[in-house]
Amino acid sequence: MWLIPLSKADVERAVRRAYSIATEHAKKVGARVEQIAPKHLYGEKAESYGYSLALGRMSPPLPDASLVVIWGFYNADEYFDYVRFAEGGRVVEWFVEPVAYYPEKTAVWADEPLVLHSGFAIETHTTASEQRDRVYGWPLGFISSPKQAPAPVRSPRKMRQRRQEGGEQQ
Template sequence: MYNHYVVWFLPLNRGEAVEVIKRAYEIAREHARKAGGRLEPIQPKHIYGGEADKFGYTLQVGRITVTLPPASTLVIWGFYNADEYLDFIRFIHDGRVYEWFVEPIAYYPERIGVWLEEPLIFRNTLYIDVHTTSTEGRDRVYGWPLGYFIAPLQPPQEVKTPRKPKSGQSKRGKGEQT
């Protein structure tokens, strides 16, 4: 079963919005410090991987599977929406569903909404469901999550299990005298 969380937005022109963005940045910076990594704004390559050029800064209608590189983190604090038909986004991660009703953001002058709570933090694999009210056969909407991507500067070391010596071999190896 999934736990559902409904997210409501605050327009960017409200004072609390600046505090939300500052808090999200500090959280992202702390994750970057702990991972020994770099922090950058979310880009199409972080969502789509090798298919980033196909969609750019738009979201594919339907379900998007986002597989983050090892030890990477996505911190999302808000949403940009320039599509009057974009209805809602669902982020599904570790048994939790975060529903963002984004339609009103298209009517804000800056078209940006900031989530009132703590930023969403994702690792490993997440799913993004994108829903539109358009009756046209569209493959994308003009909206984009706002936040930060944190990646380690060096990929994590692969953990190797110790190999057992072959039967009849000493731990010192072949041909060594004891």
């Protein structure tokens, strides 16, 4: 994984590519596209963390059929050691680049954007000696999440039982 600072001309192309991946997915599953926000990664705990990443391992509470497309990273924490993105038990990306040293503290993936499906995990680590619960870094990208939660799948057997029970009561 290589990163390029925001001052480079390739940045606009990378962001457009990420957005097009998110919108293509949204069209397929009937979803909306938004920028990644704390509500997507933390759910109800979003206000307590804001735009910072919790230390340790977490799995964002995203609805099924969601897609996350990360095009870059913001890092304002000099002790931010690494972040790993894992999906299905394997590490998809392991980010260790010192973005905090770029003047704008933001960088863009030089390759294709990182595409993750619902159920992925984020693991963060810091080298700070004091006790902390977060690092001041944030993934930049888009999320394509369904407008409605998918309907639960009912087994035909349960549906037949309900019909039979309804018919006996009448």
